[in-house]
Amino acid sequence: MVLGAGFAGVAFMDALWEALGPQPRIDLRLIDRNNFKLFTPLLYQVATGLVSPDNISYPVRRRTRRRGARFQESLVQGIDLEARRVLTDDGPVPYDTLVVALGSVTNFFGMQDVARHALTLKTLGDGITVRNRLIDAFEEADVTTDPERRRALLTFNIVGAGATGVELATAIDNLINLVLLRDYPGINAEEVRIRLIEALDRAVPEMSEGVCRFTAKRLAERHIELRLGDPVVGLEGDRLRTRSGNLLPPGTTIWTAGVRANPVARGLPVEHGQGGRVVVTDTLQLPGHPEVFCVGDNALITDPATGRPVPPNAPAAIQMAQATARNVARRLRGEPLQPFRYHFKGELLSLGRNHAVLHLGGLLLDGFPAWVVWRAFYLTELMGMENRVGVMADWAFAYLSRLRESGRLICEPALAEEEGVMPTLAGRMR
Numbered sequence: 426m427v428l429g430a431g432f433a434g435v436a437f438m439d440a441l442w443e444a445l446g447p448q449p450r451i452d453l454r455l456i457d458r459n460n461f462k463l464f465t466p467l468l469y470q471v472a473t474g475l476v477s478p479d480n481i482s483y484p485v486r487r488r489t490r491r492r493g494a495r496f497q498e499s500l501v502q503g504i505d506l507e508a509r510r511v512l513t514d515d516g517p518v519p520y521d522t523l524v525v526a527l528g529s530v531t532n533f534f535g536m537q538d539v540a541r542h543a544l545t546l547k548t549l550g551d552g553i554t555v556r557n558r559l560i561d562a563f564e565e566a567d568v569t570t571d572p573e574r575r576r577a578l579l580t581f582n583i584v585g586a587g588a589t590g591v592e593l594a595t596a597i598d599n600l601i602n603l604v605l606l607r608d609y610p611g612i613n614a615e616e617v618r619i620r621l622i623e624a625l626d627r628a629v630p631e632m633s634e635g636v637c638r639f640t641a642k643r644l645a646e647r648h649i650e651l652r653l654g655d656p657v658v659g660l661e662g663d664r665l666r667t668r669s670g671n672l673l674p675p676g677t678t679i680w681t682a683g684v685r686a687n688p689v690a691r692g693l694p695v696e697h698g699q700g701g702r703v704v705v706t707d708t709l710q711l712p713g714h715p716e717v718f719c720v721g722d723n724a725l726i727t728d729p730a731t732g733r734p735v736p737p738n739a740p741a742a743i744q745m746a747q748a749t750a751r752n753v754a755r756r757l758r759g760e761p762l763q764p765f766r767y768h769f770k771g772e773l774l775s776l777g778r779n780h781a782v783l784h785l786g787g788l789l790l791d792g793f794p795a796w797v798v799w800r801a802f803y804l805t806e807l808m809g810m811e812n813r814v815g816v817m818a819d820w821a822f823a824y825l826s827r828l829r830e831s832g833r834l835i836c837e838p839a840l841a842e843e844e845g846v847m848p849t850l851a852g853r854m855r
């Protein structure tokens with residue numbers, strides 16, 4: 426039984442199928458609250474109208490069918506380790522071997538007021554909400570006569586200058602400069618503020634020094650304000666308060682400042698580390714429960730090569746899942762399990778139109794060549810030919826029209842709010 430059909434869950438299923446052959450005599454079931462796998466690396470492009478939400482979501486049943494597995498759409502509510510049952514909103518499901526791959530959730534570090542105020546970028550719905558919020562802000566700024574309100578509507582505070590925050594900030598900058606300022610001629614570029622707020626003392630702190638240097642340079646070129654070493658600690662009215670006591674100018678707040686383990690994983694009666702991630706053995710099993718494996722963002726294991734925790738990212742999740750599939754196959758054959766080893770593959774970061782930075786071995790590349798590699802890499806990583814062709818078409822159309830003819834920049838906030846379709850759509854700043 427696999428909980429979570431994200432990067433790790435699907436990679437586990439594929440690798441187990443390879444390890445056991447096409448007709449395994451096992452009953453493999455995948456449970457997820459959604460029947461699609463979300464390709465998160467391109468979520469910021471949904472949020473900025475560059476790609477269609479459909480093109481970054483892959484129907485999981487298509488893959489389970491090919492792998493001889495079953496899919497169940499249910500919300501996992503807990504795991505009873507003693508009774509070997511998963512508790513779901515559709516009732517309990519027993520298991521012999523369990524792989525917990527439920528990923529992570531946004532971490533507001535206990536600040537409930539900030540959580541209520543900010544938009545997040547974690548689910549497909551979040552991506553669509555951010556996109557609509559951006560457009561809605563420009564629509565309202567275009568007609569408001571209150572200068573203070575107009576300033577707030579044209580201010581975007583992105584909390585967390587990690588890879589997600591930086592990619593989002595540079596994409597918002599592109600969207601505004603290439604599309605919105607043309608569509609809203611009454612708004613000037615000088616009125617728009619994009620601000621990145623980072624708790625640590627550099628941008629993309631999870632990446633290498635070279636990537637950080639290129640990123641800081643690019644942000645400065647684009648006049649994206651970078652506030653370092655001053656974490657957000659709360660909210661006063663509609664203004665974010667930082668540790669140094671500063672109150673930031675009000676605006677749309679998008680929170681990309683960290684993740685913690687999924688609540689189901691956090692609820693397991695085992696040892697937890699940073700962000701509530703489950704501390705696992707070197708074979709990614711729960712101590713005392715060899716029948717339970719924990720992989721991806723919700724697992725914590727130290728990389729012996731660096732002495733640091735394996736990072737919560739997609740390549741690490743996939744590697745953990747593949748290692749676990751091979752170990753599950755060994756376990757079925759009665760062979761000893763092999764410890765997990767993480768292999769660092771390199772770093773890639775998009776910095777807006779025609780700009781990216783690539784760090785591979787000793788090579789550090791930025792600008793257009795890195796941007797081409799970035800696009801080619803993520804295109805091949807997408808699941809399914811239909812999604813690849815869809816994203817390629819979205820990119821080609823946006824590139825050739827310099828984004829100007831993007832058809833994805835429509836929002837109907839009043840209608841959506843009225844019908845309760847998307848309650849977060851319109852009301853965040855009002």
Ligand SMILES: Cc1cc2nc3c(=O)[nH]c(=O)nc-3n(C[C@H](O)[C@H](O)[C@H](O)COP(=O)(O)OP(=O)(O)OC[C@H]3O[C@@H](n4cnc5c(N)ncnc54)[C@H](O)[C@@H]3O)c2cc1C
Pocket residue numbers: 428429430431432433434456457458459461462463465466467468469499500501502526527528529546547589687689720721722723737738739740742
């Ligand atoms: C906006 C964004 C951009 C990112 N960009 C990159 C990037 O460029 N490169 C990179 O390497 N990493 C990136 N990441 C991180 C990457 O997405 C994660 O590290 C990766 O998804 C972890 O894989 P996972 O399988 O552990 O979790 P996920 O892929 O998140 O899968 C977890 C699955 O569990 C399901 N689930 C959760 N809770 C429940 C429940 N209670 N019941 C049922 N199902 C449940 C979810 O629906 C989901 O399908 C990004 C993350 C975000 C949010």
